[in-house]
Amino acid sequence: MGVDLRVDHPNAEVVGTETDESALVRLAQIQNQQAQAELIERYWPRLFRWLYQLTRDRHLAEDLAQEAFLKALANLERFQVGTNFRAWLFRIAHNSLANVQRSPSRRREVLPEEVPARKQDPSDLACSRETLAAVAAAIDRLPCDWRAALLLRVEEDLSFRQIAGVLNTTEETARWRVFKARQRLLAELEDRLELEES
Amino acid sequence: MNCNLLRQRLLESEHPDRPGAAESRHLARCVDCQAFQKRLVRLEQLLPLVPTPAVGIPPSLPSHRLLVLPRRPTDGVRRQSARHAKLALAFSLAASLTLFTLGYWAWPPPASSPPTSFAQRNYVTLRDERLRQATLPAQRMAALAHLANELLDEARQLGRYPDRLETLADHFDRLLREDLLREARQLTDQQERTSTLLSLSQQLGRTESEASRLASEWRSRHPRAARQLARIAATAAAVDLELRRLAQA
Numbered sequence: 001m002g003v004d005l006r007v008d009h010p011n012a013e014v015v016g017t018e019t020d021e022s023a024l025v026r027l028a029q030i031q032n033q034q035a036q037a038e039l040i041e042r043y044w045p046r047l048f049r050w051l052y053q054l055t056r057d058r059h060l061a062e063d064l065a066q067e068a069f070l071k072a073l074a075n076l077e078r079f080q081v082g083t084n085f086r087a088w089l090f091r092i093a094h095n096s097l098a099n100v101q102r103s104p105s106r107r108r109e110v111l112p113e114e115v116p117a118r119k120q121d122p123s124d125l126a127c128s129r130e131t132l133a134a135v136a137a138a139i140d141r142l143p144c145d146w147r148a149a150l151l152l153r154v155e156e157d158l159s160f161r162q163i164a165g166v167l168n169t170t171e172e173t174a175r176w177r178v179f180k181a182r183q184r185l186l187a188e189l190e191d192r193l194e195l196e197e198s
Numbered sequence: 199m200n201c202n203l204l205r206q207r208l209l210e211s212e213h214p215d216r217p218g219a220a221e222s223r224h225l226a227r228c229v230d231c232q233a234f235q236k237r238l239v240r241l242e243q244l245l246p247l248v249p250t251p252a253v254g255i256p257p258s259l260p261s262h263r264l265l266v267l268p269r270r271p272t273d274g275v276r277r278q279s280a281r282h283a284k285l286a287l288a289f290s291l292a293a294s295l296t297l298f299t300l301g302y303w304a305w306p307p308p309a310s311s312p313p314t315s316f317a318q319r320n321y322v323t324l325r326d327e328r329l330r331q332a333t334l335p336a337q338r339m340a341a342l343a344h345l346a347n348e349l350l351d352e353a354r355q356l357g358r359y360p361d362r363l364e365t366l367a368d369h370f371d372r373l374l375r376e377d378l379l380r381e382a383r384q385l386t387d388q389q390e391r392t393s394t395l396l397s398l399s400q401q402l403g404r405t406e407s408e409a410s411r412l413a414s415e416w417r418s419r420h421p422r423a424a425r426q427l428a429r430i431a432a433t434a435a436a437v438d439l440e441l442r443r444l445a446q447a
Contacts, residue, residue, distance in 0.1 A: 037260040044255050052250045059411055066256050073260075135241070136248045154245045159212060179210040185241055186209075186234075193237040 022081050029076045040069055043086060046156065047093055053139065054097060054148055064100070068093035087162040090152065094166055131192055138188045142181050149177035150185075199224045204231050208238055215239045251435070316352050317362035321369045325377060335384040336394050342378045343398055346370065350405055353430060354412065360422035367426040367433075374402075374437040382444050395445035402438035406431045 027035035047068060051061035071092050072079075079088055139147055145167070152158045152166060163174040186193075204224045208214045214235060217225060225231055316324060328345050332338040349370050356363040378398075385391040409431035416424040 033260050040255055040259050044259075045252075048253050049250045053248070057414070058251045058253060059414065062253050062256065066258060069259050132244065132247055132249070135244050139245070139248060151245070153212070154242045175210050179206075182209045182214075182238060182241070186237060189241060190237065193240055194233075196240065 021085055025076070025079065025081050025085050028073075029079070029081070036073060039085070043089055044069070046086075047089060050090065050148075050151055050155070051093060051097065053151055054144055056140065060100070064093055064096050067096050071096075084158075084162055086156065087158055087166050090156070090158075091166045091168070094148070094168070128196075131196060134189060134192050135185075138185050141188070142184060146177045146181035146184075149174050150181035153178050201228060201231050204228070205234055208235055214242070315356075315362055315366075316349055316369060317356070317359075317365040321372055324369070325373065335381045336390060339378060339381045339385075339394060339398065342373060342381065343401060346373055346378070346405065347401075349373070350409065350430070353409070353427060357416050357420040357423045360420065360426060363423050363426040367429045370430050371433050374433050379437065379440060379444075382441060392445050395441045399438050399441040399445065402434045402441065406434035406438060409434060 024035045024038055028039055044065065048061055048065045051064050052058055055061050055064070068089060072089050079085065139150075142150070148167060149163050152163045153160070158166065160174045160178070161171045163178070164171045167174060167177075199220055201224075204221055207221055208217065211217070217235070225235060325342070325345070328341045329338055332341045349366055353363060353366055353370075356366065382391075382395055382398075385394060409427045413424045413427035413431060416427065
């Protein structure tokens with residue numbers, strides 16, 4: 001969505017319709033609320049989705065996403081424009097998630113949820129609901145670290161280096177986690193994917 | 199390059215759909231590896247389609263909903279600011295009311311026997327009583343939505359009465375999946391249909407959220423009741439989705 005970011009702050013230069021992330025971040029850094037809102041609207045669904053897939057708890061995922069945005073907004077001046085804002089934001093969220101996982105008192109019990117919402121109609125890619133359910137179940141069975149890395153690679157299109165930055169690990173480890181996750185998913189879903197092909 | 203090496207390289211690649219020159223040469227002459235690559239690429243196309251709940255931006259974060267900013271400083275600025283102030287005031291009041299209501303709902307369920315229960319009544323009788331005065335589909339939907347709210351109110355008090363809660367969840371299921379959707383399909387005026395259904399969909403979104411939250415809270419204390427609340431949440435979510443589809447049809 002293009003956003004008109006014209007003046008609402010005396011120091012903000014008129015940029016007209018601006019979709020460039022660096023410009024948005026610069027404006028957000030000088031407390032331009034519209035730019036901050038645009039960043040939030042741009043990344044909220046993606047961050048929430050990632051956190052939900054790691055926690056399987058919508059309320060915890062929502063809390064963590066909210067906490068991540070509040071921390072990011074409070075520390076925006078420390079963000080180095082030109083580097084990847086999304087990776088930085090996801091890293092903040094991952095740190096919060098790690099804190100929750102470390103602290104038994106903050107850990108929440110999770111009920112399995114029926115999830116009706118979907119990003120796109122499966123018929124668009126001619127796959128069955130059964131296949132999607134099988135994929136979802138297989139993802140759930142992955143170790144959380146592998147799942148986190150794979151989803152950052154596939155859904156967020158982050159490089160292994162960026163994934164390493166988000167997950168606070170090395171590039172090689174990030175690559176390995178993606179490798180292992182793909183390998184296991186393929187092994188579990190081989191028959192189903194072959195059926196899809198036929 | 200042999201097949202094992204090729205497959206390892208694909209699995210550790212950032213872009214398995216874009217193999218390098220050496221990998222491409224192997225793929226060109228190996229049908230099994232072509233199939234392997236195809237499955238891997240297919241798998242990665244499916245991942246973004248895995249469903250997750252849709253959750254809106256919480257009011258604590260800046261959002262365009264509350265930030266309708268002027269394009270340039272004009273005389274309209276003051277009017278706009280006043281509008282923002284009113285909007286902010288309205289929002290604060292709504293937020294306070296919501297917090298108060300949630301606080302009230304979150305109060306632990308009473309130890310004594312619950313008051314007269316919808317769960318002890320026949321669903322059809324209950325429904326027909328509510329629909330007696332409502333003639334138009336929109337009115338009937340409003341009456342049913344009101345009943346759904348009352349059922350949820352009662353559900354909050356039934357943590358220690360899982361059997362009753364199960365009956366209540368059955369009522370809720372019939373009310374939403376059968377009666378409410380039937381009335382929704384009878385709305386013919388497009389404008390009325392869209393506004394009514396979207397408004398109802400928002401209510402169901404809140405119901406789902408509240409029921410899920412309570413289910414999580416009750417899971418250790420009242421596990422059977424928590425399962426019924428999770429059912430209520432799932433019903434609300436499914437019907438919410440169906441109403442959105444109908445609204446956009």
